[in-house]
Amino acid sequence: MHIILLSGGAGKRLWPLSNELRSKLFIKILPSPAGGLESMIGRVCRQLESLRLLDSTLIISHQEQANITALHTKGLTPVIGEPFKRGTFTAAALAALYLQSSGMAKDDDTICIAPADVFVGEDFFSSFKRLPDILDEADADIALLGTRPTHASDQYGYVLPVEFEHQNGYSPVAQFIEKPEIRVAETLLQRGALWNCGVYAFSLSFMLSQIKEAGLPTHYDELLAKYEHLPERSFDKQVAERTKRAVVLPYQGAWQDIGSWEALSAQLDxxxxxxxxxxxxxxxxxxxxxxxxxxxxxxxxxxxxxxxxxxxxxxxxKNSNNIKDQLGSLPLQAMYGEATWGSYRVVDRFTTEEDATVTVVNVTVLPGKNIGLRQHRSGHKAWTVLTGSGQVLMDGQIKQVTSGMQFAMTLEVDGFYSILAETRMVVLEVRIDGPEGEDRVIFEAEDWEKIIERAKLQT
Incomplete structure (x- = not known):
C-alpha cells in the first residue's frame, strides 16, 4: 500500500501564525509524547512511523510549501510540489502518476489518499492497513474511512452507509452528502451517517482509469506540463460521488478538525x-x-x-474564525517563512515615492546549507553579514564572507546568486524590487558544487 498525504492548504483561520506559505500544518506548538513540541505534520509522520507506514508515504503540496514540508518531515518521505493548486483530485492524480512513472507502484497496488492535517488518535492509521483487504473482499472500487459524529455539524461531509454491515465491520455506501444544513445533518445522524474522514483507498489501475475518464494525460511529465491550464477538481465530486461500488469502514477513535483557535488551544499543554x-x-x-x-x-x-x-x-x-472575513479574499504577503536551509523574517516593507518596494529581511542560513541558486531579476539587492561566515556566489564568482562584510547586486538584467553558510549565518538583506518583482529559486541542491556547476551553465 502507498499512502499519499494531500497538503495543499494555506488557510487564514489560524492567522497570524498561518499564512500563504506556513499553513496550520507547520505551527510547532502541539505537545509531543517524547517531550517538547511538534507540528501537526510532524505528529502525523510520527504516528505513521510508529506503524512502519512512513516508508511507503509521500506528500504532495504546493511547490512553495515543498521546502517547509521537507523541513518538518525531516526529509523522511518524498515531497512532490504542485506548480499550481488544482484541487484534491488533480493532486492525487499527479501523485499516483509519480508513483507509476518512478516504478514505485504497480497497477494492482493499493493507493490510499488522506488529508495531511488530520488530528487523530494513535490507532487511526492502523485502519489504513485493513483497507486493501476490504477492497478485495468487497470487490469495491473505493474503500473509505468514516467516523461517528459527536454532534450535528454543517462543517463536515457525511457518508450514509446501507443498513447491512459486513462481519468485518464495513458497509456499502448508500450516499455521500457534502456539508448539509444543520436540520439535514440531524436527520443524517438519526440514520447512522458518518463524518467523511477524507481517506480513500483504491487500486492504481482504478485511479488511472479515472484520470483517463477526466481527459487528463496518463503520464506524469505530460500532466505536469499541462497543470497550469487544468480546472480545479475535488476527489469527492470527481470520483467518490460517482462511484457505485464504494464501502466505508467506521473508525471509532479520536478524530478532530484543528481548524480554529478554539480547537487548537484545547490541545495545548x-x-x-x-x-x-x-x-x-x-x-x-x-x-x-x-x-x-x-x-x-x-x-x-x-x-x-x-x-x-x-x-x-x-x-x-468562539468568534476567532471571523478573521477570514476580516482579512478578505486577497492573498497576504508572508512576513515569516521556514525552509530546510533556515528561515527568514521580514523586518520592514514600504513603498518609495517612485513606487519601488523596499524590503528589509533578516535571513538565517544553517551550517552547511545553501539557499539554492536564485535569479535576481531586476532592481537592487544588498546584504550585510551580521554573524557567521560562508561563501557567496554571484554570476559564477565565489567570495568568502564573514561577520561585518557587505556584498550587493545592482542589475537591471537577470543575474544569479546563492549563499552557503559554513557556520550559522544571519544576514540582513535589503532589496529594492524592480518592475520584474521578487527573485525566484531556479535550482536547489544540498551539494554546493552542484549549485556552482548550475550557475556556470546559467551564465
Missing amino acids: SNVFGQGTISGQSSNSHIINELTLPLHVIGVPDIIAAASPDGILIANK
Whole structure:
C-alpha cells in the first residue's frame, strides 16, 4: 500500500501564525509524547512511523510549501510540489502518476489518499492497513474511512452507509452528502451517517482509469506540463460521488478538525507560548507570541492572543474564525517563512515615492546549507553579514564572507546568486524590487558544487 498525504492548504483561520506559505500544518506548538513540541505534520509522520507506514508515504503540496514540508518531515518521505493548486483530485492524480512513472507502484497496488492535517488518535492509521483487504473482499472500487459524529455539524461531509454491515465491520455506501444544513445533518445522524474522514483507498489501475475518464494525460511529465491550464477538481465530486461500488469502514477513535483557535488551544499543554503573561480573571485564555515584545493579558477570559511578524490577533475563541472575513479574499504577503536551509523574517516593507518596494529581511542560513541558486531579476539587492561566515556566489564568482562584510547586486538584467553558510549565518538583506518583482529559486541542491556547476551553465 502507498499512502499519499494531500497538503495543499494555506488557510487564514489560524492567522497570524498561518499564512500563504506556513499553513496550520507547520505551527510547532502541539505537545509531543517524547517531550517538547511538534507540528501537526510532524505528529502525523510520527504516528505513521510508529506503524512502519512512513516508508511507503509521500506528500504532495504546493511547490512553495515543498521546502517547509521537507523541513518538518525531516526529509523522511518524498515531497512532490504542485506548480499550481488544482484541487484534491488533480493532486492525487499527479501523485499516483509519480508513483507509476518512478516504478514505485504497480497497477494492482493499493493507493490510499488522506488529508495531511488530520488530528487523530494513535490507532487511526492502523485502519489504513485493513483497507486493501476490504477492497478485495468487497470487490469495491473505493474503500473509505468514516467516523461517528459527536454532534450535528454543517462543517463536515457525511457518508450514509446501507443498513447491512459486513462481519468485518464495513458497509456499502448508500450516499455521500457534502456539508448539509444543520436540520439535514440531524436527520443524517438519526440514520447512522458518518463524518467523511477524507481517506480513500483504491487500486492504481482504478485511479488511472479515472484520470483517463477526466481527459487528463496518463503520464506524469505530460500532466505536469499541462497543470497550469487544468480546472480545479475535488476527489469527492470527481470520483467518490460517482462511484457505485464504494464501502466505508467506521473508525471509532479520536478524530478532530484543528481548524480554529478554539480547537487548537484545547490541545495545548500551556497557556503561554513566547513572551507574555496571563493574570486576573482570564480563565481559558491563551497567548501564542512569536514576537520579541511581551504580550500581557489581564482579566480577559476565553480569548486567543496570537502575535507573529504577520500581525496580531485578539479574539474571543468562539468568534476567532471571523478573521477570514476580516482579512478578505486577497492573498497576504508572508512576513515569516521556514525552509530546510533556515528561515527568514521580514523586518520592514514600504513603498518609495517612485513606487519601488523596499524590503528589509533578516535571513538565517544553517551550517552547511545553501539557499539554492536564485535569479535576481531586476532592481537592487544588498546584504550585510551580521554573524557567521560562508561563501557567496554571484554570476559564477565565489567570495568568502564573514561577520561585518557587505556584498550587493545592482542589475537591471537577470543575474544569479546563492549563499552557503559554513557556520550559522544571519544576514540582513535589503532589496529594492524592480518592475520584474521578487527573485525566484531556479535550482536547489544540498551539494554546493552542484549549485556552482548550475550557475556556470546559467551564465
